[in-house]
Amino acid sequence: MTRELIYVAVFAALIIALAAVFRVVPGASRRRLRRSVLLFALHLVVVVITSALALSRFDELALGFSLAGELLRVLLMINLAALAVFDLLAPLTRWDFPDILHDLVVGAAYLVAAGWLMHKAGLNLTSIIATSAVVTAVIGLSLQATLGNIVGGLALQVDESFQEGDWLEFENKQQAQVKKVRWRHTVLETRDNDTLIVPNGQLMAQSIKVLGRRDGKPVPHRQWVYFCVDFRFSPADVISVVNQALIAAPITGVVADPGAHCICNDLARENRDGYILYAVRYWIDDLWRNDSTNSDVRERVYSSLKRADIPLAIPAAALFLEQEDSAKAERKLQRDVQSKLRTLDAVELFKSLDAEERRALAQTTRRTPFGRAEVITRQGAQANWLYVLAKGEVEVRVSTSEGDRRVAVLRAPSFFGEMALMTGQPREATVVALTEVECLRIDKADFQGILQRRPAIAERISEILAARRVELDAARGGLDGDEARSHRLSHENLRILNGIREFFGL
Known part of the structure; x- marks a missing residue:
């Protein structure tokens, strides 16, 4: 009994010390600390119940609760060790680890601890493993979709296909920023400040474009702004006018290298358009600002063309009749x-x-x-x-x-x-x-x-x-x-x- 009280006192001291440290460590997971506090509370309750049963001469029940208390004690040790390694030492060494790695390490330690305790209690692990294999197969068939999402989450975390903070574009052209990759799903935020919860299995089953990243490193993302001018004006003149306006003064959000420039993107498409299609290509490093930056570029193009007396093309489908004298x-x-x-x-x-x-x-x-x-x-x-x-x-x-x-x-x-x-x-x-x-x-x-x-x-x-x-x-x-x-x-x-x-x- 004295040994159990010593364990309780040591655990209480460790949790209080970790809680104090967590208050000053940025980014520390208080959710994991709460898990340790819950395990400590359960351990304390089991210790009290075991002591009461022992005093009441219920020896068999006391033995069962004693084993449960030992299991909770080992689990609590694992959690406290994980807190020290992943939430205190990792930030100090600037080790950026995925959350799933923490969960895998802790889960594996749980399994090893449970197996050791069962062996210590004299249970036949071989028969338990054989029975567990049959049960696992049944559960796997019934939870196939869920397990697929979990495996997808593991794959995304291990191979780092994308990271938190990356911008993704899906097959339907929807763009969103990665906020969190969890076991079953990935949390995304759209430009409209909406949150998308996408199952990891769906992410693994489609082609995804990672915006602004090449060879695993962030790079400026290229944007396009299109405009049209009719055939009366030389493409060389139009491009010269727009390029001069683009380099005359910086545009907020547009990076200096590579520099923004205008190109002749296409002539009359499908032999039906009565104008030349131009495009301004420029690069941005803040994908949240793409709409406002596009607007600033369009404003620069419009004013530069108007100064040069080059009107934007009237849509070919529109017909204006005006009697001029x-x-x-x-x-x-x-x-x-x-x-x-x-x-x-x-x-x-x-x-x-x-x-x-x-x-x-x-x-x-x-x-x-x-x-x-x-x-x-x-x-x-x-x-x-x-x-x-x-x-x-x-x-x-x-x-x-x-x-x-x-x-x-x-x-x-x-x-x-x-x-x-x-x-x-x-x-x-x-x-x-x-x-x-x-x-x-x-x-x-x-x-x-x-x-x-x-x-x-x-x-x-x-x-x-x-x-x-x-x-x-x-x-x-x-x-x-x-x-x-x-x-x-x-x-x-x-x-x-x-x-x-x-x-x-x-």
């Missing part, structure tokens, strides 16, 4: 000019122009849309045009030795790139679209005729540009005091005016 076309053109004129009227830079000059400018400007996160101008680039921000928001970034930093956020109506247009200087900052943006692009040729007719406008424009530069420098903290600001304003005004006269030949 010169009067209707003129009305449409005038509406567009009026819209551009309202934007120019709201910008301070053009207030020195009279109504006719602004209208002439509105007639020659062209609309240039940009998608969110696209680079509109890049610091150091040579480009002799100005952008008038008609819709949306942009941020102005400057690259320094300490890295890129934001210096301003512009909201419509506004303008940027004025120094490149008026003086021919390289871009002094990078401008990136924060939202979907529409700009009016004014080239040097559009402005040159106005300045040639009225050179005095250059003086007013230089004053506006000088004031804007001085305000920006003051906001950065580069100017202190009114006197320094006044001196800088005068200097910038003269420098810009001379630059305008030289660039436009005034």
Whole structure:
């Protein structure tokens, strides 16, 4: 009896110590610890019952409960040893083992312990094994599907066909992420945050694509976005326009290597489509974000094609009839000019122009849309045009030795790139679209005729540009005091005016 009490005390101490350690070990299985606590409770109950029966002179019953207590004690030892090895030592050595391995080791130890105890009790193991074989065959036939799932689970764990966290695609194109491989089934989560419970036997019976994994190692997964353009536009031009937009600025979720690019995927399929099929190929490393990344890529493709005046193809099954005459076309053109004129009227830079000059400018400007996160101008680039921000928001970034930093956020109506247009200087900052943006692009040729007719406008424009530069420098903290600001304003005004006269030949 004293020995049994010692066992109980030792087991209680070990369980309390393991429970304390489990509270600080990340990922430790409390379910397994609860199993040990349950075995300990059963062992304690059997010890108490055995003691009571022994005191009551029920020797045969006491012997039976004594054997049961010994079996529970051995099982509890096995469980505590498994906790120490698999839940404490394995994390310390960074050994990532499958759950089924733990269950197999513990189950085998249970069988060995049971056989040893039966042999110790004087039972004939040969006859028991022969009888068990017949019973096992009957049970195997009746539980064939269940056993098939269990064997499938063992195979999946042993050969590591896929691992927890992998994305799978089934024959029906359903995609899901592996969360847990259990004895009978595998737990999967879909993109809709639904949980799939798939029997392991079904997984073994079909072809499964493991996404984003090659030679057992994770690799970026390739995605496709398709679009169509009709035959009026050269594939080389379409591919060039889209590729320039793809590399101009990073797209969230798209990896840099391999780089995203556009290809001509097919001409008229089955001789019935009236357009060329293109595709953007790109790679992602976070499969949860594929929908939002696809959307960002489509937005980039759409805005780049629209800037290049390349429309997406109209479906071949659709037929549009519209009576077009010169009067209707003129009305449409005038509406567009009026819209551009309202934007120019709201910008301070053009207030020195009279109504006719602004209208002439509105007639020659062209609309240039940009998608969110696209680079509109890049610091150091040579480009002799100005952008008038008609819709949306942009941020102005400057690259320094300490890295890129934001210096301003512009909201419509506004303008940027004025120094490149008026003086021919390289871009002094990078401008990136924060939202979907529409700009009016004014080239040097559009402005040159106005300045040639009225050179005095250059003086007013230089004053506006000088004031804007001085305000920006003051906001950065580069100017202190009114006197320094006044001196800088005068200097910038003269420098810009001379630059305008030289660039436009005034």
